[in-house]
Amino acid sequence: MxxxxxxxxxxxLVDRVKLAANIRDMQAVCDQHGVELRPHIKTHKMVAVARQQLAAGARGLTCAKLGEAEAMLPSGVRNLFVAHSLVDPGQAPRIAALADQLDDFRVAVTSEAHAEALISLAAHIGRKLGVMIAVDSGLGREGARDMSAASGIATLLARCSHLELRGFYTHEGHFYGVSRKQLPSRAAELVDRLCALRDAIDPALAVWPGCSVSARMIASAGRVQAVRPGAYVFGDLSLTRAAGVxxxxxxxxxxxxxxxxxxxxxxxxxxxxxxxxxxxxxxxxxxxxxxxxxxxxxxxxxxxxxxxxxxxxxxxxxxxxxxxxxxxxxxxxxxxxxxxxxxxxxxxxxxxxxxxxxxx
Ligand SMILES: Cc1ncc(COP(=O)(O)O)c(C=O)c1O
Structure with missing residues (x-):
């Protein structure tokens, strides 16, 4: 070269040794506490990196868009979660094709209004899809704002034979602005809230929080089933200076x-x-x-x-x-x-x- x-x-430039260390270290924390790692590939967008995450023990991958999910198939991934509000019936054939090629393909349901749209979309897919309910943990973007909204979504899903509720997730992106001192209590509160919400709906369901600021802390508490950090693979000034993790x-x-x-x-x-x-x-x-x-x-x-x-x-x-x-x-x-x-x-x-x- x-x-x-x-x-x-x-x-x-990507430093191969540092990348491998970041992948290994996050995986080690998850393994130690029996929590699955389902990294978000939005950060690296590369099959070569996804392969390394899976080889290190990642249980599956998280993507933002169907196009990202399709691009990651050559990595050999078997379990994929698209954490975005899919609404377009025109995407039904692509969703069906992904579901056919994977062992476990899940999509997000992000509000009661979105549940209606997803139910219409699911009718065009022709096979059952696993869904994760988004819970807003303070970012103020997608996700059920409270228990009643989460229950409302679960009730709507129960009426749809094409969709099967599998768990809850959150993206705590606002944790980038939380001080190091406050982070442990904020992370504990977030897990308490998600688990309480899950227990009220169905204690058998999974809880998948965890961005790069909080994933280690949340995984170490061992109370959730998976974490989904993205930026940890490379790191940047947001993680070194702003969040300090x-x-x-x-x-x-x-x-x-x-x-x-x-x-x-x-x-x-x-x-x-x-x-x-x-x-x-x-x-x-x-x-x-x-x-x-x-x-x-x-x-x-x-x-x-x-x-x-x-x-x-x-x-x-x-x-x-x-x-x-x-x-x-x-x-x-x-x-x-x-x-x-x-x-x-x-x-x-x-x-x-x-x-x-x-x-x-
Ligand atoms: C839904 C979702 N999950 C996970 C992540 C990963 O977050 P981070 O890159 O902070 O680890 C993001 C980032 O935007 C996200 O939007």
């Missing part, structure tokens, strides 16, 4: 970019902008930080430019290459066709991002 110094930039050294994905101009003191420009880093930023407005600890931040982006600020910027040379940790890894991966796999700092492979852009 081409040496790293000769790789065209901007490029997305992953160390900077454990981050397995970076962006390699080149300094292309120094138009004024205190400012350097790189060849990576919003088409590489996406428009997602840290709570303090940064798109990325230099991974080697120098005070260099991508403080602003246009489509093809990143604006570097910080005390180490004036010492940069035009043509110098910098490795950055992005603010939000999932949207970075979705913007690249391939990633360069590195080991001991040198490229060893290229992986295709098969589910890139699979938003349908």
């Amino acid at each position: 081409t040496a790293l110094a000769a790789i065209a930039t901007p490029a997305v 992953i160390t900077a050294e454990a981050v397995a994905l970076h962006v390699l970019a080149t300094v292309v101009d120094k138009p004024e003191p205190g400012l350097a420009l790189i060849d990576a902008g919003s088409k590489v880093f996406s428009s997602d930023r840290t709570p303090d407005g940064l798109s990325a930080l230099a991974a080697d600890g120098r005070d260099i931040a991508v403080a602003r982006v246009n489509e093809e430019h990143g604006y570097l600020r910080g005390s180490a910027v004036d010492a940069l040379r035009i043509g110098e290459r910098i490795v950055f940790t992005p603010a939000h890894v999932c949207t970075v991966v979705n913007l690249t066709d391939t990633v360069i796999v590195i080991e001991s700092g040198q490229p060893v492979d290229t992986w295709r991002v098969e589910a890139r852009g699979r938003t349908q």
Whole structure:
């Protein structure tokens, strides 16, 4: 392979050893406490990574869209959950095909209004589908807001012979803003609430919470059946700085970019902008930080430019290459066709991002 110094930039780099460690560590916590790991593939969107998660012991995969689920089939996955509100009867043949190819294919039901739409869709599928009821745990996005809404959904499902209630899930994405000190009590409250809701409807059903901020903590309590973290495989500034649950050294994905101009003191420009880093930023407005600890931040982006600020910027040379940790890894991966796999700092492979852009 081409040496790293000769790789065209901007490029997305994946450290093979760190990735393997992140997969292994999360799996070990789950195994130790008898909790299934069903990682969300929205972060990596790559068959190569899904294969490693499954080989390490993941019980199944979670996807956001049918297109992601279809793209992950070559990984050998047998159990798949699409955690999104499917409503389009035009998708029925794709859902049926996925159900036919998997041992266990589940979809989400996300409110009473959505249950009606899913019941209509299910009538076109021609086979029984497992469903997981979404519960809103504070993000304020999809999910039953309270016990009465969850019971209402369960009652609607009981009347539909094509859908079988299998459990409950939540996405506690708002935990990224919870302090490290408050996290244990918030996670315990969330599990209490989900389990109480489940017990009131049917104690035999499964409970599947767990984002990358809380998955280890929730799995360690051993009271749920599965967790579904996504971003933990690579890590990013959201997990190292905002949530503080992953160390900077454990981050397995970076962006390699080149300094292309120094138009004024205190400012350097790189060849990576919003088409590489996406428009997602840290709570303090940064798109990325230099991974080697120098005070260099991508403080602003246009489509093809990143604006570097910080005390180490004036010492940069035009043509110098910098490795950055992005603010939000999932949207970075979705913007690249391939990633360069590195080991001991040198490229060893290229992986295709098969589910890139699979938003349908
Ligand atoms: C439904 C659902 N489950 C799981 C996840 C994984 O969350 P994280 O990447 O924080 O681990 C997400 C992320 O957006 C999600 O929307």
